[in-house]
Amino acid sequence: MMKVKEVADLVGISVRTLHHYDEIGLLTPEKTTESGYRLYSDENIETLQQILFFKELDFPLKKIKEIINRPSFDRQDALQLHRKMLLEKRQRIDNMITTIDKTIRHAKGEIQMSNKEKFEGFDFSHNPYEQEARERWGDEAVEKSNANRSKLSEAQQKEINENMNDIYRKLAELRNTSPDSAEAQAGIKEWYDFLIQQTGHAYSLDAFRALGQMYVDDERFTKNIDQFGDGLATFMRDAMTVYADNNTK
Structure with missing residues (x-):
């Protein structure tokens, strides 16, 4: 078992964040002592990792809670989906960096960019990851x-x-x-x-x-x-x- 401060230091998030996750029922510690100390199990730590993967993909906490509490939720399936989504996110970031580099060269007069090229890499659509998760689990x-x-x-x-x-x-x-x-x-x-x-x-x-x-x-x-x-x-x-x-x- 790990105390809340130990978990916070391990993960790199605040104690207040963990308290908040507990308060909203997103991550409930395995045990709370009589003196009020929250104690986290290895399973809690795995759940926290899952939560933070979802957060990295811009899921709201309410949606994360809904997904991970579903009877049909499968952790291995989720990890594979996270990997796929993060690779897609990396590709979009790479595309955005390429657009920035080309824009810098364009501003220096080294190259010419079309208006279409200036916006390559941008995506203002609804969170595609949440849509896929809803289809998969919701x-x-x-x-x-x-x-x-x-x-x-x-x-x-x-x-x-x-x-x-x-x-x-x-x-x-x-x-x-x-x-x-x-x-x-x-x-x-x-x-x-x-x-x-x-x-x-x-x-x-x-x-x-x-x-x-x-x-x-x-x-x-x-x-x-x-x-x-x-x-x-x-x-x-x-x-x-x-x-x-x-x-x-």
């Missing part, structure tokens, strides 16, 4: 899907992935047609039915419409989907919107 449908897939064999999971990719390929062949055509709507219905089957959840049409919008708003979704054909994400968004509108009573 959505009931996703949790059910993960639970269902964990029960499948490797061969069964491979078959599901192949079926999903087949649907993407079919839709990619239709991406230059009208999203409200009979063929496009038949293809997008197959996608809707697939999602319901895999989540074990009655996927609402509003959620389906919002998911389609996310395919365009989140560049990571766009990049993954457009691997099957340029413009596929936008086509799917439009076709999903039409499908939701046509089937909403």
Whole structure:
């Protein structure tokens, strides 16, 4: 067991911060002595590390508490996600540094920069990490899907992935047609039915419409989907919107 001052010195944060985490129920010490001393276990220390990883990625404390207290939260999964997110953050910082270096040279008259180049590396979108964490741990449908897939064999999971990719390929062949055509709507219905089957959840049409919008708003979704054909994400968004509108009573 470690006392609060020892934990604060180890981590490099203030005692007051640890007191605050305790007060809001984010990090409760393993034990509090009769004299009021907070004592932290090794498990508490691991949780604190997890909290600080989330903070490094600009998560608010309220959201961190919500995520780590979910029954579906998996620490190993979270660490892998943190690693991925931090690599992405490093890439954006590297891009920003490159833009700064080019701007300095531009100011000295050594090079010319286009207006587009002057803003490379900036990202004013909503926290993409929080969105991904919400999708991973905060959505009931996703949790059910993960639970269902964990029960499948490797061969069964491979078959599901192949079926999903087949649907993407079919839709990619239709991406230059009208999203409200009979063929496009038949293809997008197959996608809707697939999602319901895999989540074990009655996927609402509003959620389906919002998911389609996310395919365009989140560049990571766009990049993954457009691997099957340029413009596929936008086509799917439009076709999903039409499908939701046509089937909403």
